[in-house]
Amino acid sequence: MFHPLPVFIGLRYLRGRSGDKFGRFVSYMSTAGITIGVMALVTVLSVMNGFEGQLKHRILGVIPQAIVAGDAQHAPDVNTLANLEGVTGTAPIVSTDSVVQSPKSISAGKLLGVDVGAREPIREFMVRGDFDLLTPGSYNLVLGRKTARDLDVSVGDKVRVMITSASQFTPVGRIPSQRNFTVTGIYDTATDVDNQLMFGNLNDVARLMRLPRSQPADLRLFVEEPFNVPILEKVAESMGYEWSDWRALRGELFQAVKMEKNMMGLMLSLIILVAAFNIISALIMVVMEKQSEVAILKTQGMNHNGIVALFVVQGASSGVIGALLGGVAGSVLALNINEVMAIFNLSLLGGGLSLPVVLKPEQVLSVVIGAIALSLIATLFPSLKAASVRPAEALRYE
Template structure:
């Protein structure tokens, strides 16, 4: 005989008798509910992970991960490059600026860079080259959104005004400003295109009213921008700025939305778990005489509990397994499936970004199984409390 005995009996109860169609229907619906909930959780989690990874790559891939101001007061650059998660460093000078053309003006972040150093935006250039940002030429590279808004092309002259520095004139104090020439246009596909400007680090320093020799802020490149909290203890907080100042709220909002979606979809699994309780209670009520006979044959209370725990758990494991397989397949081929039905959620033929995280999949499957097991406890202990004499009195 199949061993252990409790699992064997629980499996027989899970199949049910052919005459007990309603009980089998309720049990099947609870299994299907868990499968649907697991599938939805895995799919939504994968899509949200994809959106987060896309934002992380497109936005945090081009913005400074961290900036240490006044490098002379900080450890040597070679020491900083040995910090955890730091893969590269480069000099940088940043300031808020206003850029004006004949068609309008816009505000953004002006980055002074060394054209010979590593610059992620170089891979996103549509026109021009970083080498055009030579010191003293006052060239600027802007995003495509800003160029479209101000109707600018490569070679056009623009006025750049720095709000943090000012000069006295006969008409009063005015922001420091100078004419620049558009030397290039980049495109990242994010709002960075309308806010970020690149220029030579010495030109930005002069415009800010600082000697070029003092433009010694240090930009840090990390292998994981989210590991920034592990680095802040290495530097003076007063000289430290990181990407959370510019984009922290955006990623907090994405994280909150992902958590809320997961919580809402988890309710599907919880409701399915309650269906397991209903199905098992019906089985317990129907099987009271059989439970009494099993007790008279020598089965202990713990064995009776194991019978119904096995029945409900097998239903949950089956639903979790089916939902897990369907969820991974749907996540992997969601764009192909939507294209078959002619659906485009993002429009313009854009595909949904999907990142299937094995850890998240395992967490969802574990949650479904644990909820299924917990849902079996009350009916199982209810069955174990059956008294053989009372249950068999009228048999």
């Protein structure tokens, strides 16, 4: 089979001679280091993707992703906003900070007034009661499991809801707007949202907030990709609307997750970097050993670029093989990590919970390409050093 001469000689050097055991050992360790580094990076990134996906589903899928507010003269245009690129749906909403009191305890959180006839993702996480009982005039309330536990209440119990932003004057002074509500449902997202969000009927909450009847409800936007809300924010503000989104409530959390993901990727990339230094070491030893052969190749007519390509092929082969093996092994391990952990009786989350995994092919491809590129860069210095060999000096004592 025909190969270009530098490729043919480079692959032959890669196999090495039977007496060059140490050089082959260093080369094999370089390949193994890159394989382990790529495998670990692919596995960890896939698990981090899974955790990020769960957070997006359980938190950003529940809290209002974006809210557009107007006034009596400039109400949010439902049709215009619903047709924006990336918006998958709309629903009327009012929201306010509130305090909830039971006979045994007190808690605080954000009260959302919603329309039971509109789209509401919290239905997916209901564990007790019925969300559809939030009918107008019923003054019913849906709480998170943590809030219900803190208040020591269950479905059917009554709680007092107080809104400090809406107050009224009485003979004893200014007191917050308040009213008794009946707990008709409990939801559980297994996140801290459970002790922060409460749901009531849109009309009931608006009445408790003492909003004028002429004031329209705000418009809740459901977006295809919550991380793209800054683009929609510019469009909404250009229309003269007030804008708020999930970043005010959970921006810091997802920034922390992103930073942790980047730091884990950086630390695991150091494994690949160390393996690349092994490629440099192994290739320098080969160059020192092959000086006379390089000199002979030059006297036979091989040019500077051919010598460089020869040693690049030899050094980069370890990186290519290691990156490909690591990419395949990492993908297989990521997809079966829970089964592997079960074999060794390990449980990182406890309670029999499994690790969430989202394997992204484009991410695996970028890791593999990055490892190959790093191994190619590592071969440049030894290859250029080999190309600078002078035949007369190298063959002087031959």
